Amino acid sequence: MQLIKTAAGYLATTDATPADITPKWFCKAFWQQRQAIIGSSKGRYTTWFVQYEHQQWVLRHYWRGGLVGKMNRDAYLYSGIHRTRAVAELQLLERLHQQGMPVPKPIAAHVARFGLWYRADLLIERIADARDLVAILSQTSLTDEQWQRLGAQIGEFHRHGVFHADLNAKNILLAGEQFYLIDFDRGCIKPPATAWQQANLARLLRSFNKEQKKQPSLAFTPQNWQQLLAGYQRVNPLP
Numbered sequence: 585m586q587l588i589k590t591a592a593g594y595l596a597t598t599d600a601t602p603a604d605i606t607p608k609w610f611c612k613a614f615w616q617q618r619q620a621i622i623g624s625s626k627g628r629y630t631t632w633f634v635q636y637e638h639q640q641w642v643l644r645h646y647w648r649g650g651l652v653g654k655m656n657r658d659a660y661l662y663s664g665i666h667r668t669r670a671v672a673e674l675q676l677l678e679r680l681h682q683q684g685m686p687v688p689k690p691i692a693a694h695v696a697r698f699g700l701w702y703r704a705d706l707l708i709e710r711i712a713d714a715r716d717l718v719a720i721l722s723q724t725s726l727t728d729e730q731w732q733r734l735g736a737q738i739g740e741f742h743r744h745g746v747f748h749a750d751l752n753a754k755n756i757l758l759a760g761e762q763f764y765l766i767d768f769d770r771g772c773i774k775p776p777a778t779a780w781q782q783a784n785l786a787r788l789l790r791s792f793n794k795e796q797k798k799q800p801s802l803a804f805t806p807q808n809w810q811q812l813l814a815g816y817q818r819v820n821p822l823p
């Protein structure tokens with residue numbers, strides 16, 4: 585990762601960043617004007633899919649949730665460029681992508697400072713033809729073999745010490761037969777340890793159960809979870 589100083593803050597670039605990058609790339613309006621917005625994903629916030637030459641990217645703004653969010657929707661306290669959400673996520677993704685882990689390829693990040701505060705945005709490569717697990721399981725079920733492979737994949741991340749701060753069913757994508765993890769905001773590399781790894785898995789189970797409460801026809805069963813755990817245990821055995 586490289587940092588380029590701008591009038592207001594920094595651009596953080598990777599090997600995949602085109603040379604003509606500007607802070608404007610992190611504004612939805614820029615892509616709108618070029619008629620280059622090709623889609624969006626609406627969760628709590630909107631994520632934009634944009635077209636750059638022959639590439640498709642995902643543009644995400646860092647929003648605050650919860651109580652603070654109501655007054656201060658996207659400003660974070662600045663304590664050094666490497667501690668900003670966007671640069672930390674870009675660096676983690678760059679490292680994981682270089683290691684061949686199934687994560688989106690990072691393109692660039694943008695941090696704009698004002699006083700003690702900053703706002704931030706991230707550009708990553710869009711995973712082609714991917715859908716998240718909630719979308720998939722609302723239409724079809726996965727095979728035992730797929731649940732095991734997903735478990736093994738998560739085990740592989742854990743074996744590498746990858747802590748995902750929000751491992752849930754919507755942050756797992758499937759494209760063809762490949763599972764991807766996305767949304768590494770507040771993620772980090774930690775010494776592998778049973779406690780956080782089990783907490784990560786427990787969070788994922790809660791997410792499946794929560795989604796199923798919202799949508800009782802969701803194709804998720806205790807047996808599916810057992811298959812996932814079986815795949816996980818083969819790669820990263822937990823007591």
Ligand SMILES: Nc1ncnc2c1ncn2[C@@H]1O[C@H](COP(=O)(O)OP(=O)(O)O)[C@@H](O)[C@H]1O
Nearest residue numbers: 625627631642688709710711714716754766767
């Ligand atoms: N790299 C990507 N490729 C394809 N789709 C993506 C990618 N990143 C995000 N999405 C889609 O956008 C949604 C929201 O993105 P995410 O990074 O999880 O942000 P948040 O959860 O903060 O809204 C995802 O659930 C997924 O459907």
Ligand SMILES: [Mg+2]
Nearest residue numbers: 754755766767
């Ligand atoms: Mg998400």
